[in-house]
Amino acid sequence: MASHAQPVTDSTTTRPVQFKIWRGDASGGAFEQYTARVTGGMVVLDCIHQVQAEQVPDLACRWNCKAGKCGSCSAEINGKPALMCMTRMDTLPTDQPVTVEPLRAFPSIRDLVTDVSWNYEVKKKITPFTPRKPDRPDGTWTMYQEDIERTQEFRKCIECFLCQDVCHVLRDHHKHDEFIGPRFLVNIAALEMHPLDVADRIADLKDRDGIGYCNIGKCCTKVCPESITITDNAIIPLKERVVDEFYDPITRLLRIFRSK
Amino acid sequence: MSIPEAIVHEHDVIVIGAGGAGLRAAIEASATGAKVAVICKSLLGKAHTVMAEGGMAAAMGHVDDRDNWEVHFADTMRGGGYLNNWVMAEHHAKEAPDRVRELEAWGAVFDRTKDGRILQRHFGGHRYQRLAHVGDRTGLEMIRTLQDHGIHQGLDVYMEMTVIALLRSGGRIAGVLGYDRERGRLRVWRAGAVILATGGIGKAYRITSNSWEYTGDGQSLAYEAGAEIMDMEFIQFHPTGMVWPPSVRGLLVTEGVRGEGGALRNSEGRRFMWDDIPEAYKNQVAADEEEAWRYVCGDKNAQRPPELLTRDHVARCINREVKAGRGSPHGGVFLDIAWIKSRVPNGEEYIKKKLPSMYHQFMQLAGVDITREAMEVGPTTHYCMGGVRVDGDTQMSSVPGLFAAGEVAAGLHGANRLGGNSLSDLVVFGRRAGESAARWAKEHGAAPVDNAQVESETARALAPFDRLNGENPYAIQSDLQNVMQRLVGMVRVQSELEEALGHIASLRARAANCGVVGHREYNPGWHTAIDLRNLLLVSEMITKSALLRPESRGGHFREDFPLRSEECTGFNLVASRADDGSMNIQRRQRPPIRADLQAIIERMK
Numbered sequence: 001m002a003s004h005a006q007p008v009t010d011s012t013t014t015r016p017v018q019f020k021i022w023r024g025d026a027s028g029g030a031f032e033q034y035t036a037r038v039t040g041g042m043v044v045l046d047c048i049h050q051v052q053a054e055q056v057p058d059l060a061c062r063w064n065c066k067a068g069k070c071g072s073c074s075a076e077i078n079g080k081p082a083l084m085c086m087t088r089m090d091t092l093p094t095d096q097p098v099t100v101e102p103l104r105a106f107p108s109i110r111d112l113v114t115d116v117s118w119n120y121e122v123k124k125k126i127t128p129f130t131p132r133k134p135d136r137p138d139g140t141w142t143m144y145q146e147d148i149e150r151t152q153e154f155r156k157c158i159e160c161f162l163c164q165d166v167c168h169v170l171r172d173h174h175k176h177d178e179f180i181g182p183r184f185l186v187n188i189a190a191l192e193m194h195p196l197d198v199a200d201r202i203a204d205l206k207d208r209d210g211i212g213y214c215n216i217g218k219c220c221t222k223v224c225p226e227s228i229t230i231t232d233n234a235i236i237p238l239k240e241r242v243v244d245e246f247y248d249p250i251t252r253l254l255r256i257f258r259s260k
Numbered sequence: 261m262s263i264p265e266a267i268v269h270e271h272d273v274i275v276i277g278a279g280g281a282g283l284r285a286a287i288e289a290s291a292t293g294a295k296v297a298v299i300c301k302s303l304l305g306k307a308h309t310v311m312a313e314g315g316m317a318a319a320m321g322h323v324d325d326r327d328n329w330e331v332h333f334a335d336t337m338r339g340g341g342y343l344n345n346w347v348m349a350e351h352h353a354k355e356a357p358d359r360v361r362e363l364e365a366w367g368a369v370f371d372r373t374k375d376g377r378i379l380q381r382h383f384g385g386h387r388y389q390r391l392a393h394v395g396d397r398t399g400l401e402m403i404r405t406l407q408d409h410g411i412h413q414g415l416d417v418y419m420e421m422t423v424i425a426l427l428r429s430g431g432r433i434a435g436v437l438g439y440d441r442e443r444g445r446l447r448v449w450r451a452g453a454v455i456l457a458t459g460g461i462g463k464a465y466r467i468t469s470n471s472w473e474y475t476g477d478g479q480s481l482a483y484e485a486g487a488e489i490m491d492m493e494f495i496q497f498h499p500t501g502m503v504w505p506p507s508v509r510g511l512l513v514t515e516g517v518r519g520e521g522g523a524l525r526n527s528e529g530r531r532f533m534w535d536d537i538p539e540a541y542k543n544q545v546a547a548d549e550e551e552a553w554r555y556v557c558g559d560k561n562a563q564r565p566p567e568l569l570t571r572d573h574v575a576r577c578i579n580r581e582v583k584a585g586r587g588s589p590h591g592g593v594f595l596d597i598a599w600i601k602s603r604v605p606n607g608e609e610y611i612k613k614k615l616p617s618m619y620h621q622f623m624q625l626a627g628v629d630i631t632r633e634a635m636e637v638g639p640t641t642h643y644c645m646g647g648v649r650v651d652g653d654t655q656m657s658s659v660p661g662l663f664a665a666g667e668v669a670a671g672l673h674g675a676n677r678l679g680g681n682s683l684s685d686l687v688v689f690g691r692r693a694g695e696s697a698a699r700w701a702k703e704h705g706a707a708p709v710d711n712a713q714v715e716s717e718t719a720r721a722l723a724p725f726d727r728l729n730g731e732n733p734y735a736i737q738s739d740l741q742n743v744m745q746r747l748v749g750m751v752r753v754q755s756e757l758e759e760a761l762g763h764i765a766s767l768r769a770r771a772a773n774c775g776v777v778g779h780r781e782y783n784p785g786w787h788t789a790i791d792l793r794n795l796l797l798v799s800e801m802i803t804k805s806a807l808l809r810p811e812s813r814g815g816h817f818r819e820d821f822p823l824r825s826e827e828c829t830g831f832n833l834v835a836s837r838a839d840d841g842s843m844n845i846q847r848r849q850r851p852p853i854r855a856d857l858q859a860i861i862e863r864m865k
Contacts (some may be wrong), residue, residue: 053732053734068620115809120411155400
């Protein structure tokens, strides 16, 4: 029998913690200072809720599951993109105010809420799952566990868009029209490495999706709350497929012959 | 007269809610050629379905070939205390396997058996290994699959909307009134048919596994539109929610932990679930720990561990241990999966592989390593068996043109839902609702919208802005949660239920004077004020229904009537609005079950 858990922090005492929360909308805004009462085990989202319920009922934020499963409460906490519901207060220094601001790679709607609709538009353009013919007469397929582990890793994505937020191509260079960002490279990797899928998205990756913009800085991998190895397992193999398809001399030669 | 300042949309079918049921309904309606819109409260892909963990029950027989729809049907009826709508239980058991295979054809990647088929796991109340799953994130897999399939079906999706009212014309449905949260603009969706897929009511309670969206919207909207709401006394308290730290109290700990061999122990280290085995399951429980472990490992001759009895029973046993002073330090009991390391080679990795998000959740939020330590768990409000009363074949409510599917609908689960029967419910009845609604809309066309109703409902929704010194709606919601948790929780008694009704009445009076500060653009205070009306309505339904069922069964336990009453097997309780606006709860006699289905139940006893 396992040993029984002891609390790692004291949940009975309460201490005041200062917060600087960004308030504003598309026309501009500023940090405003609030105080939350913090007890052991609390996360940043608890503090935002407390401020909302007791001090500023119109403080706008998104949240759903409060369990790191839906990816709604993405924000920048002390400048670092993170889920508010999974960031424990006892991991943050509290000798200075904790800053909470919206994702900066997307337009502001109000306070901590940003307009992430671009992501939904990008997803629509990706060639959907296209399975091979069923393996059995009853319309089902055979797949082995070892063949699906990779795509299952990518399918853990909760679409919190933290990787999109931290990606310099989107955040600093605003290439939203030319680059789909790490989330959707993972999305394409999940489809391309799905054992049943037969569609080809490699030409799109090169031309429309702008995979070349990624210079494998791995910032996306570092912020992923699901610990998906975005760069190494998704983006680099996709880059290799693009290279094999379009830049490999033998393939290019074959392409010239085929096109004739 | 024109509709005041509202943006008007025209569709054949409107689906409210974008969880598993809503998306599946929309896909089906759209496939028939109907013009379909989905209205959702959050962003697409964030609905409560993402939190479903353990799996989706379907008698495919991949792991145990003794399984078939008849066994699944009998399990569902037994688990539901025989108050289920047996038409729905039959459809569900028969159609669930096709719905699983369909998800695979749309790209879902379920965990596999050694021979490359969809793997199935054990769960409480299911006789055989029946749950198709993806680790402990099956709900995410379902919602993402439906979302990614659905966006290519030509659906219009309206995200972050609040629905204020269902619009009626004569006796039938005519559309939906709501507003977009981003700008606070009013919108009218005219439609031939409306499908409610809005989920449950968990936010009526203090301790719940449910997200903020679960405020009883569909049940309340339907009730106000004249529909009948059934079985609201049956609330499922999931036995294993987190109890510490306080900020995550109620967060779900999947039944999959017990399915993989997790043991419930009290402070004395005793596996207390063996102390009380219900009569209906006495032939289905292992004699000792050895047999229980063999069952977990798939031995077909072994019976289940008592931890895998139905949720209502397990929750009550935990409650009993805590009340008797044998609980854990933070008021729960211990759930121990780490012990299986003595049985499984490389056990630490095995646990992480089988229960990745549980490992993550406890490590990150509680500082507990579940591969080494026991979890502390206790009951949490999880699911509402009751909801909109629907026709078992078409999912249409008592209001023509208004349909319901998923948690918001009543019937399939009776007095208690089996784990894993929810995800299958969503897609089986989502599909049926989508098909029926599209057909109904085609046959009946659109109906004129009543502008007077739009005006009065709009005025009601905007009224909190006029009360500049009105009470903060968050405070009222919080007080309501405390009342429901304390007086209408797992163990109920007449005097406390009556006391709760008094509190609900005074909370309603306070809510009528609540105020909202700021403007209409993305204002959570306003959204809370709207949610509050729905929460008050469903709380009243739950409490009144609980008073009128003098017995204990499934998710309804009366301390003053602790036994099941045969007389009470004969009826369901149905809430509807009386002409004077008051809530009317009536006993509705149950139709006699079809003889062939009764024979199945008898055979499986």
